[in-house]
Amino acid sequence: MKKNHLKTSYKNYAPVSWQLEFLIAGGIIFSLYTSTDYFKHLFLLKYPISNFDYAQVLLFFGTYVLTRVLLIGFGLNLVLRTVWLAYFAISYWHPDDVNYDKLKLNFYQKKNHKEQANAKARLLNLDKWANLSFSITIIFTFIVFSSIIVLLSIQFILAELFGAYWLINNAVFNYTSAIFVLLLQLGLFDFLLRKKHQRGTFFKIGDMLYKIYYYGSGLFFYRRELLVLRTNGRTWLLLTFGSGYLLLALFISINQIGEFYQAGTFNVNLFDDRETFDSSQNYIVDYKMYEDQLAPNEVFFNGGIQSQYVKDNYLKVFIVHHRKYDWYLKYVQDSLKLNTYQQPKSNSLRRQYVQERGILDQVALNRLIKVEIDDKLYTDINWDRYQHYKTKEEGYLAYIKVDTLDPGRHVIRTYTRNRFTGKVRPSYCFVVPFYLD
Structure with missing residues (x-):
């Protein structure tokens, strides 16, 4: 009777549908693992690069970090739950634990085994760790989500209120602020709040700002549960584990995005230490800069x-439009008073209006884009607004005659201008060699 009673208790202890639980967990982990391909398709094809602004880039990056946090946590949970199930299966068939009568060991060895946790205690501990891993995963997901809200607010204030576009486009600033905000949301800097409460207008404003931050960032969703873990365990251990967990998810996301998104990502390769001798006269030829070599689901960026090997008497030059170009174009259009150039009401003057406005628009584009072939500057290029038929990217298209060039190898260099803090400076767009037949 005792054996049957133990079997029944173990049977009640196990989840009735553990097979379904494992199938669901496996499906979720597989979906999270492959989700990055879906997000790449969504952001780079559905939303062309020309439509990317700071908010979309941050959401794109934050989505990657969210999925990596869930993937790491659910993967750890599945491993713990798998070990628990294996131990439970043994205990289900042999609920009496170790049969010490058949254990051929000396007295002290048997005593040592008896002092260790029995099968039921081991199962309970594994179950607690599995449940804790699931809980921590959800809490850390909230931390990342709230961090995205804080980072969006910071970038909105810098861009829209202070016009610091140069700062929010800096990769070092973005990654540093992301790490700082993650650690802030985790509670690593809570020691700054240990000062005694003081009265006064200054401290009342501080309390009000903290309440806005507390509710606006979603901190209230997980703050209390995080404090439960910290106050009932070792704070330094939780903060160390949490920091490592979140930074690992951040590092994985940076590297995965860096494989195809070329703007300011720290694509660090840990398994390949080969270095190529760097020389200013040797160009890194990227096949993605040639139209005929673009593979499916790729972009120009x-x-x-048109090709690395040009047989035509013209060069088809396509420049992708980025949101940051709008700042310079607006600056030029304001200087040309293009926005105040009102359309006339008379039909006879409309054609002249369109022509004059088109000329001013070409002036603005030629100031934005600078093209050189073999160090020869090409001016007064006719640019057309264009959406590429392969990549669906919006940008500018021009045909430059190259029939006067000698057959052989040539290099085209393109630059664009950006306006930051009242100063105008050229910036790299792309440099690519081609062979003229």
Whole structure:
């Protein structure tokens, strides 16, 4: 009777549908693992690079980090739950634990085994760790989500209120602020709040700002549960584990995005330490800059030409439009008073209006884009607004005659201008060699 009673208790202890639980967990982990391909398709094809602004880039990056946090946590939970199930299966068939009568060991060895946790205690501990891993995963997901809200607020204030576009486009600033906000949301800097409460207008404003931050960032969703873990365990251990967990998810996301998104990502390769001798006269030829070599689901990113081997008497130059170009175009259009150039009401003057406005628009584009072939500057290029038929990217298209060039190898260099803090400076767009037949 005792054996049957133990079997029944173990049977009640196990989840009735553990097979379904494992199938669901496996399906979720597989979906999270493959989700990055879906997000790449969504952001780079459904939303062309020309439509990317700071908010979309941050949401794109934050989505990657969210999925990596869930993937790491659910993967750890599945491993713990698998070990628990294996131990439970043994205990289900042999509920009496170790049969010490058949254990051929000396007295002290048997005593040592008896002092260790029995099968039921081991199962309970594994179950607690599995449940804790699931809980921590959800809490850390909230931390990342609230961090995205804080980072979006910071970038909105810098861009829209202070016009610091140069800062929010800096990769070092973005990654540093992301790490700082993650650690802030985790509670690593809570020691700054240990000062005694003081009265006064200054401290009342501080309390009000903290309440806005507390509710606006979603901190209230997980703050109390995080404090439960910290106050009932070792704070330094939780903060160390949490920091490592979140930074690992951040590092994985940076590297995965860096494989195809070329703007300011720290694509660090841990398993390949080969280095190529760097020389200013040796160009890194990227096949993605040639239209005929683009593979499915790829983009130009900056721009390109029709082929590496040109048989035509012209060069088809495509420049991808980025949101940051709008700042300079607006600056030029304001200087040309293009926005105040009102359309006339008379039909006879409309054609002249369109022509004059088109000329001013070409002036603005030629100031934005600078093209050189073999160090020769090409001016007064006719640019057309264009959406590429392969990549669906929006940008500018021009045909430059190259029939006067000698057959052989040539290099085209393109630059764009950006306006930051009242100063105008050229910036790299793309450099690519081609062979003229």
